[in-house]
Amino acid sequence: MARRRRTRPSPVLDLIFLIGIVGKGIDGLLELVGGILLLVVAPGQLARLVQVLTAEERAEDPHDLLANLLLHGVTHLATGTATMLAAYVLLHGVVKVAIVIALLRGSRRVYPWAIGALGLFLVLQLYSLVVSPSVGVVVLTVLDAVIILLTWREWHENRTLHDTWRSTLSALRGRSRPAPAQPSQDA
Numbered sequence: 001m002a003r004r005r006r007t008r009p010s011p012v013l014d015l016i017f018l019i020g021i022v023g024k025g026i027d028g029l030l031e032l033v034g035g036i037l038l039l040v041v042a043p044g045q046l047a048r049l050v051q052v053l054t055a056e057e058r059a060e061d062p063h064d065l066l067a068n069l070l071l072h073g074v075t076h077l078a079t080g081t082a083t084m085l086a087a088y089v090l091l092h093g094v095v096k097v098a099i100v101i102a103l104l105r106g107s108r109r110v111y112p113w114a115i116g117a118l119g120l121f122l123v124l125q126l127y128s129l130v131v132s133p134s135v136g137v138v139v140l141t142v143l144d145a146v147i148i149l150l151t152w153r154e155w156h157e158n159r160t161l162h163d164t165w166r167s168t169l170s171a172l173r174g175r176s177r178p179a180p181a182q183p184s185q186d187a
Helices: 011-040 043-060 065-075 079-104 110-131 135-156 161-172
Strands: none
Touching: 011 079, 011 135, 011 161, 043 065, 043 079, 079 110, 110 135
16 A cells, blocks of 8 residues: 655654654664663662762762762662663663664664554653653653654655655755655565
């Protein structure tokens, strides 16, 4: 079944989508590194490392939100908790990196999988908000919801990441015509 193509591109939404995908890729890589660190570094060593890394910032501003959140988080990590957190963060990172790689390779098949995986993580974030509300999780949840909607839009438009990239570059250069659609090999 052929999906319909839009007749008029929206460079702003395309740019937000592209930035979101790059952000998800970077976030996924950071989660992989963080998950590995949680597996190989003992919670006590991690707490000392965070104390050293945040000491200068906390000396300048004892109420620095990020430094204090990091310090508070690692000082309350038990070994079992660290292992469970590492597994969750590693899974989250692997899924995000795999989705971004598939999108970069031009696969359209990944869109429903991406929507499903990000939707599952969104549900977990909503649960986290119910159990322990925080502004940070609210912001991440809203951003994830936007990325899910934009991913659905790209899938519905039957465009690859490359199509979106080309049409966004054309729009930024002042050309208003959308990039031509390439024949789908995996639609």
